[in-house]
Amino acid sequence: MTTSILKTLLVPVFIVAMTLPAFSGDKSYESSLVCANCHEDNYRNWKGSLHALSYSNPIFQTAYRKAYTETKGSAKKYCLNCHAPTVSITGDYDVELPITTEGVTCDFCHTVAKIDLDKKDGPFHSEPGETKRSVLENAESPHHKTAYSKDFAGSKLCAGCHSFENRHGVKVGDTYNEWLRSPYANEGKECQNCHMKEIDGKTAIERGREKIHDHSLSHNLSTMTDSVTVKITHVEKTAKRIGVSLDITNEKIGHSVPTGTPARKLVLEVRTHNAKGAVIETLSKEYRKIVVNADGDEIQSDGDVFLYGVKITEDNRLKPKETRSEKFILSRKTGSVASVSAELFFQYEPVVTERTLMKIPLFSSQSIVK
Ligand code: HEC
Ligand code: HEC
Ligand code: HEC
Ligand code: HEC
Ligand code: HEC
Known part of the structure; x- marks a missing residue:
């Protein structure tokens, strides 16, 4: 060293x-x-x-x-x-x-x-x-x-660093091209x-x-909040299950969200609550890009991805202006469910000396169940 x-x-x-x-x-x-x-x-x-x-x-x-x-x-x-x-x-x-x-x-x-x-x-x-x-x-x-x-x-001024393919040909971060294919590029934004x-x-x-x-890059909580929204569109209750349909939309981000190195993800959590508001059940879903090494193991750290990433095995991130409809089926103690809620977080786990979890709330949505 x-x-x-x-x-x-x-x-x-x-x-x-x-x-x-x-x-x-x-x-x-x-x-x-x-x-x-x-x-x-x-x-x-x-x-x-x-x-x-x-x-x-x-x-x-x-x-x-x-x-x-x-x-x-x-x-x-x-x-x-x-x-x-x-x-x-x-x-x-x-x-x-x-x-x-x-x-x-x-x-x-x-x-x-x-x-x-x-x-x-x-x-x-x-x-x-x-x-x-x-x-x-x-x-x-x-x-x-x-x-x-x-x-x-x-954007070309940013592209040289904000789109990168590693030596295995894997697009570790591809913010520029994500933007280039988006409606924003056509609009000249x-x-x-x-x-x-x-x-x-x-x-x-x-x-x-x-x-x-603004040379601070406008990267802060106020630009992140509401940049992706969640709307509960339909809730159905039967004796055995609660179905929650919702739309998640990349409203304001000019590239995929999350973008950049793969340690970043969005986490959507959907919950059922009883009449007192206590949580009965939680289901979650992640939006992210998964990169694996030569052994097929998922790479967790930002630095490793540049050196050892050989393949992107999954990428379900939200594209610019994309709305995706999701459905969650919850089934615990359905009789006592009084409301459902959905919450979205930006989650980043950088390796410092030990892994550090950052979880930033982006949006939440609630709905009463009749
Ligand atoms: C010479 C390379 C280079 C150029 C040119 C460059 N960037 Fe960056 N940028 C970086 C690096 C490296 C980082 C990550 C710094 C870190 O976190 O260690 C970064 C970070 C950022 C971040 C913050 C990312 C985060 O994770 O919070 C934003 C936003 C950003 N750049 C936007 C831009 C924009 C917009 C331009 C063009 C006007 C640009 N950059 C040009 C190298 C560059
Ligand atoms: C990542 C590249 C990058 C870095 C680093 C950077 N600038 Fe800039 N700077 C720009 C861009 C791009 C513009 C024009 C922005 C636009 O037109 O939207 C600009 C504009 C300016 C301007 C014109 C006035 C203005 O704000 O529009 C000055 C002066 C300036 N920068 C000084 C600096 C100084 C001093 C630093 C370091 C403390 C710095 N810049 C660091 C990219 C950079
Ligand atoms: C002694 C004062 C001084 C120093 C030191 C200085 N500048 Fe400037 N710079 C100016 C002035 C004055 C302007 C014109 C501002 C205006 O017209 O609004 C300017 C303009 C600029 C512009 C705009 C150029 C254009 O045509 O768009 C950039 C970029 C810039 N400076 C970058 C820098 C960088 C980078 C440094 C450090 C390496 C630096 N300056 C050091 C005084 C200075
Ligand atoms: C339509 C607006 C818009 C455009 C265009 C846009 N971005 Fe962003 N970007 C955002 C917002 C909003 C965020 C989320 C808030 C934040 O992290 O700053 C973001 C986040 C980022 C991040 C941080 C990602 C993270 O997860 O920490 C980087 C890096 C970035 N943008 C780079 C770029 C580059 C490079 C371009 C051009 C190729 C670009 N952005 C174009 C709105 C935009
Ligand atoms: C082609 C440009 C490029 C190269 C080469 C590059 N990086 Fe980066 N790196 C970036 C940019 C841009 C970001 C920040 C935004 C993002 O994730 O897109 C970043 C982010 C990171 C982060 C997350 C930093 C933070 O503060 O969150 C780490 C760690 C990192 N790089 C390590 C490395 C290591 C180690 C190497 C060499 C093996 C490397 N990078 C090579 C452009 C580069």
């Missing part, structure tokens, strides 16, 4: 902010702390995002150390291309430069000059240096040159329209405009 990984873990981003009024002419990546001098709001926003944490977060670090050890180090050429993408130019696969620990950092994205999705091992052509690119017209900066690039308004909405903030101190794009 490399000491450099441990070292960078123990000494995270303690880089002292530098005063850098003019660009040095150097063709290397600049730290996000340099940008923070002027782009305070974009910086604060990004700093709390999973992009800023894509290298340093403990879930990735745990998986990366395991992958690194098991592949005798060769995983570094693979994992870091997305989790610390500046390495593709700096070649710092042993993580000796502070910029590497900044993960998906400002200067990586804002120096992307060309995107070629057919180049599987390196779709981004990044040109670190003086010119910073994005979608502002007539931007002028005392620190760097600017260039307008339409690419920053489109790109990743940025949902994940980088316009919010209040200054594009730069002093001469900035009053709106910025």
Whole structure:
């Protein structure tokens, strides 16, 4: 196990902010702390995002150390291309430069000059240096040159990292293609329209405009709640059973739900209750993608899936705008059933040092049984 990984873990981003009024002419990546001098709001926003944490977060670090050890180090050429993408130019696969620990950092994205999705091992052509690119017209900066690039308004900028096939040809995460096949792609609703909405903030101190794009990726409880809904459509009661029909709909998510690595799932729980509201019986159903290894065993951890996933054996996730009708038959103590309820959770079990269960309620629905 490399000491450099441990070292960078123990000494995270303690880089002292530098005063850098003019660009040095150097063709290397600049730290996000340099940008923070002027782009305070974009910086604060990004700093709390999973992009800023894509290298340093403990879930990735745990998986990366395991992958690194098991592949005798060769995983570094693979994992870091997305989790610390500046390495593709700096070649710092042993993580000796502070910029590497900044993960998906400002200067990586804002120096992307060309995107070629057919180049599987390196779709981004990044040109670190003086010119910073994005979608502002007539931007002028005392620190760097600017260039307008339409690419920053489109999903292709995200695709290079958010669609990935591992070396066994398994589409471990396929968010971009899920989106591409959805009605949102036809409507021109790109990743940025949902994940980088316009919010209040200054594009730069002093001469900035009053709106910025949300660099925190809008990934939070408020965007998740109600994004998938459940409606009980019919309840039938006989002497021996209660039949509950319901519709589950992916209302607001622009790709399959859940998307990304397979450790994420939706769990739907349907219950019968007695007159006092106590639960009599619970049935549940999961929506997820199952990936197996060469022995046919289901892979539980995110990191392993990148290395060892050989086949997707099941995928019943909800596609964008899809409504699926389900029926549950409950049969315990039907005589005393007074109501039924349905509840939906987003569940994620990342491996940190031990498995950690995260269960986030998304929706619930109730119905009285007559
Ligand atoms: C000394 C201040 C300063 C520093 C340091 C600075 N910028 Fe800027 N930047 C500006 C100003 C001012 C603008 C113009 C804002 C406007 O027009 O609304 C700008 C514009 C931009 C734009 C918009 C370009 C376009 O054409 O759409 C990007 C992207 C950008 N900066 C990225 C960065 C990044 C990345 C860093 C750090 C590596 C950085 N900037 C460092 C002041 C700075
Ligand atoms: C250079 C690679 C790269 C690019 C480009 C990139 N991402 Fe990411 N993104 C990542 C990585 C790696 C993570 C996971 C970080 C982690 O959890 O360790 C991530 C995480 C996310 C998450 C949070 C996922 C979660 O599990 O909560 C969202 C949302 C997201 N990215 C959206 C976008 C959007 C939208 C774009 C395009 C504007 C984009 N990303 C561009 C690499 C990238
Ligand atoms: C995953 C790639 C990515 C990263 C990382 C990233 N940006 Fe951006 N940035 C974008 C995109 C995409 C836009 C344009 C969004 C749109 O048009 O919807 C943008 C827009 C901007 C703009 C123009 C003003 C605005 O908000 O629209 C500035 C300035 C900027 N970013 C600075 C930064 C700084 C500073 C950092 C780091 C603290 C950073 N960005 C990190 C992708 C990124
Ligand atoms: C129509 C809106 C919409 C579009 C378009 C969209 N997303 Fe999402 N996305 C969501 C919502 C809502 C969520 C769930 C809330 C959350 O996790 O932030 C989500 C979740 C995610 C997650 C986190 C998944 C998880 O389970 O933790 C990632 C990663 C992501 N989106 C990436 C992308 C990328 C990349 C694109 C473009 C190819 C994209 N999204 C397009 C709305 C959208
Ligand atoms: C092609 C880009 C890409 C490569 C290569 C890649 N990842 Fe990721 N990884 C992502 C993105 C994007 C996410 C977050 C969103 C998702 O699940 O789609 C992610 C999520 C993860 C997560 C979950 C992190 C969290 O915070 O929830 C772990 C763990 C992880 N990756 C480990 C690895 C390991 C270990 C490797 C190498 C064996 C690797 N990844 C290679 C793009 C990549």
